[in-house]
Structures are given as structure tokens and as C-alpha cells.
Amino acid sequence: MHTNAPLLIIAAGGTGGHMFPAQALAEEMLARGWRVRLSTDARGARYTHGFPSEVEVRVMPSATFARGGALAKLAAPFRIAAGVIGALAAMLRDRPAVVAGFGGYPAIPAMAAAWALRLPRMIHEQNGVLGRVNALFAKRVDRVACGTWPTALPAGVEAVHTGNPVRGAIRERAGAGYIPPGDYPMSLLAIGGSQGARILADLVPAAVAELPAPLRAHLRVAQQAREEDVERVLRAYRDLGMEAEVATFFADVPRRLSEAQLVIARAGASSVADISVVGRPAILIPFAAATADHQTANARGLKEAGAAVVLAEDGLDAGRLAEHMQAILGDPDRARQMSAAAVSQGRPDAAEALAGLVEALAGKDEA
Incomplete structure (x- = not known):
């Protein structure tokens, strides 16, 4: 991958719900000649086996206030702060053209750093209701993309319906012929x-x-x-x-x-x-x-x-x-x-729609 190719940082949490659409966008952006880096935490890194090998995975400390005992909750702001500082340093060294968040608390460091540096940034919400982290950033990003329509949004927030990006292996089977049930296996x-x-x-x-x-x-x-x-x-x-x-x-x-x-x-x-x-x-x-x-x-x-x-x-x-x-x-x-x-x-073109938003944010949109 050419080092002067534009860089997209994808910030995503550690469940398949966040990681599959993030993977789909990564595949599409690589095909468009971009560099892609995934910012996640140690838990999220366990879900990266399906990502293309060209995607650089950066593990940043993060935490949630919603789980764990009193000690974990006390430590959470310090872990998040360490993650934000790490993300800021990385973005100052290698400035991304766009930062895209897919929700989950491991997305906090990169999204907070992108907001602090005023970088072009967007979020994608997969569900019909904004998750906690996406709700936190919804008014602090340039674009909000939604996978489910309609999605309940905070007052004053407008969104684009892109659909939920699906992995290439799913897109290859879009509308695959259906054999209805019958007297056979x-x-x-x-x-x-x-x-x-x-x-x-x-x-x-x-x-x-x-x-x-x-x-x-x-x-x-x-x-x-x-x-x-x-x-x-x-x-x-x-x-x-x-x-x-x-x-x-x-x-x-x-x-x-x-x-x-x-x-x-x-x-x-x-x-x-x-x-x-x-x-x-x-x-x-x-x-x-x-x-x-x-x-x-x-x-x-x-x-x-x-x-x-x-x-x-x-x-x-x-x-x-x-x-x-x-x-x-x-x-x-x-x-x-x-x-x-x-x-x-179905929205088999959701990854392309999301990639179009990324390129428009980066000022690379041809239209």
C-alpha cells in the first residue's frame, strides 16, 4: 500500500455487531486505494481475524462504566484517558483523512482524539437506537450514517441511511437463489x-x-x-x-x-x-x-x-x-x-454508500 495514500481510521468495539460492518468498510476502502487502520481494544482485537491483512490493527486502552466492580469503574476514566493520549499521538504522527466510528466503548479514544484535533469524522450506527458511545458523539461529528431506518436520533441530529455494510462473502451471495422447503433435505x-x-x-x-x-x-x-x-x-x-x-x-x-x-x-x-x-x-x-x-x-x-x-x-x-x-x-x-x-x-451496496461518505468528508468526492 502506498504510504501517501489517504488514511482512514476505523474505531470499533469488540462485538461482531460493530466489527462486521467495520470490516466491510475496510474492504471497500482498501479497494479504493486507501490505507486503513483499525483502532480497538484488546477485546476487539479478538474479532479481527476476518479483516484483510492490509488493515493495521492498533490496540488502545479503553473501558466502560457499565460493567465491572467499583475498582474497575474508578479505573475507567484513567484507562480512557490513556487511550485518548495514545490515539492523539498516533494521529499527530500519521494524520488520518477521516476517522469513522462504529460504536462500542473501544471506539472512544480514536473518536475523542479526532474531535480534539477537529479531523473529518463520522459515526455509523448499526441499530435502530443509538448505542451509548455513538449517542455521545452524534453531535460532535460531521456525518451520522444509519444502518437501520428509521433510527431514533437526538434532537437536531440528521442522518444518512446507508444500510448496514455486509462482508464481501455475504455480498457475493446477495439474492442467492432460494430453494423453498419440500420433501428433501x-x-x-x-x-x-x-x-x-x-x-x-x-x-x-x-x-x-x-x-x-x-x-x-x-x-x-x-x-x-x-x-x-x-x-x-x-x-x-x-x-x-x-x-x-x-x-x-x-x-x-x-x-x-x-x-x-x-x-x-x-x-x-x-x-x-x-x-x-x-x-x-x-x-x-x-x-x-x-x-x-x-x-x-x-x-x-x-x-x-x-x-x-x-x-x-x-x-x-x-x-x-x-x-x-x-x-x-x-x-x-x-x-x-x-x-x-x-x-x-437488503442493502448490498451499503459499504459503497458508506465509502462514498468517507470520500466526500475527505474532499475526495468526484461529484
């Missing part, structure tokens, strides 16, 4: 966010057990689960006489999505974006404890389009989940319509 994919979800471990195998035997006989299940849940989920499927793939993380979610007849998932912004772009019928179970119930907001577009059934986790049981699974897997026409409706909600 069908794929059920259950994904629960970066680390799986306890409720899916509890409910999905139990719901599969309640499906009619002829339908269940055709089902192939791949399910993401937390490490402590993997063995019991596997056992539940074995007890049904089913072979199932159960793992804490699937590296090939794009392929599995494109092959699925039905997806059961949380309503994290990245999951919703991936499901929309590939175009698959979904049953979404928003995480009830999500800040400001943002996962319900994320799911709204797919629900209103008729692409997804949205079930509140409060009071949800295996019987009710099984009813909805059977209603989709037993109705090929409905499943086909849901797939098409999902595609209508």
Missing part, C-alpha cells in the same frame, strides 16, 4: 449473535422435537451455541435421532445462510443485514435486555415487509416456536414470498 440455521444465545439453546432443539416426524426427518440443523451449551444441545438432537452441527462460531455463515430454508436468529443488526442481503425467511427473537430494546427496532423492517416472524422472548416456549417453524417449512409458497421480501429489504 432442508437446512435450518440457528445463529445467536457473536457468542450464541442461551434462549436458542433452550428452545430450538425442543421446538424441533415438536415438529411432525415427516418434517423433522428432512431437517438438517446447524446451530450456534455458547461453549457451555454445546454438549447439551448436541445431546438433545442425538436423542431425536438427528445429526446436527453445533458450534460456538461458524466461520462460513455466508454459505450456510445461502443454503438455508429457514433461519432462526437474534435480531442483531449484522444478522438482520446478512439475512436481508442473502434473502432468507427468518424467525427473529430480539434480545429482551438489549439497550432501549434496539433489537426489536432492528427487526421492524423485515417484519413489516413480511420477510420475518418476530417473537418476543418473554413467555416464548418451544410449542409456539414450533408452530411458526412448521407454518413456514410446511408452506413453500409462503417461504418463497418471505425470501423475496427479505431481498427487497
